[in-house]
Amino acid sequence: MKISRRDALKITGLSVVVAGMVPRMAFAARNALRSVRTGVQPGDKTRLVIETSTRPSYSLSYPEKQLVVDIANMSADSSIAPKLASGTLISEIKQVQSGDHLQIVATLRKNIGQLQKSQIMLLEPNGDNDYRLVFDFTAVSTSADKIASSVTSSGASTQKTKQNIIIIDPGHGGKDPGCIGRGGTKEKDIVLSVARRLKTGLDQAGFKTYMTRSGDKYLKLAERAEFAENRKGDLFISLHANANPSRSVKGFSIYTLSEKASDEEAKKLAESENAADKIGVDGFTEFERDIRAALSSLQQHAVAEMSEEYANGCARAFRSSKVEAQPGPSVRHAPFAVLRSTVPGALIELGHLSNAAEEKLLKSPDHQNKLVAAIVRSIKNYNFDV
Ligand SMILES: [Zn+2]
Secondary structure: OOEOHHHHHHHHOHHHHOOOOOOOOOOOOOEOEEEEEEEEEOOOEEEEEEEEOOOOOEEEEOOOOEEEEEEOOEOOOOOOOOEOOOOOOEEEEEEEEEOOEEEEEEEEOOOOOOOOHHHEEEEOOOOOOOEEEEEEEOOOOHHHHHHHHHHHHHOHHHHHOOOOEEEEEEOOEOOEOOOEOOOOOEHHHHHHHHHHHHHHHHHHOOOEEEEOOOOOOOOOHHHHHHHHHHOOOOEEEEEEEEOOOOOOOOOEEEEEEOOOOOOHHHHHHHHHHHHHHOOOHHHHHHHHHHHHHHOOHHHHHHHHHHHHHHHHHHHHHHHHOOOOEOOOOOEEEEOOHHHOOOOOEEEEEEEEOOOHHHHHHHHOHHHHHHHHHHHHHHHHHOOOOO
């Protein structure tokens, strides 16, 4: 039985080392199994759904012709019979108690290889369901299977050398200065300076980095998103600074993509950030159609969830570095054009140039380094492997 690095990450939780962070997985409350079911998805995919009463702390392993989902803090429940659909790759599902963990052991008709992040989704409870762990997969061909198992057997060293790709996007540039502080500081200059420092920090930390712009250049928002796609980014970080009509407002805030803005302020911000391309927030529907065509709904959920996870981690890193937070929720949602891609990511408003004290701070190399150190930490702690 092989425990992959992503499983190990899930169990030990790299995030645990960050002071003040509550590890999401490590101390889950007592969990209960609600249901286990399978189904067939378009593209002849097998779907396995495991429903649990609380957010599951889980790991995966792949014994020969099996998929084992190991869930912590859970007891077997013989009253729950798996509902097996016909035509799937799963022929049988058993519950196996292993200490305090419950293993859901799915017997497979064919090998499926190791599941990728895009094939796994944790859904939050909705009206009809509790937490659901969802796995979508197909059989791997024999030759691909051989390659997969040889990669697996060479183990951790192979995986360690896998460099995650971070796309750094300094907002605005060229003819678009972004917002301008009372002291004349331009957003485009601040974010470029922070972006350069961030690139250095991430390169040193072993990431592969690309900047959408490395000079004072105007780029369309769609070009930035496309850049992230083309470079096959694992994470997209768009850097901005904010302005507020009220000059007393200060602090950072972090945004992820959603069709609807989480609040009026987020909506206004998306409008002003999108203004560079003259994209109204209403233009979102068309994008939604494009993305829908390119991604399964599971993948869309996965990108949204990964972005949310990163944004929350980044907010925690800022707070633990004592970076001032804007009042209200630190992570918000709005239809930002620049985030319209399949690469998970966030738009970070580093602070307010409209506030005199923060304008001064944002210009200072010390403060820029502090912001960068927190962002580097948040990226190091982000779980790239599910
Ligand atoms: Zn901006």
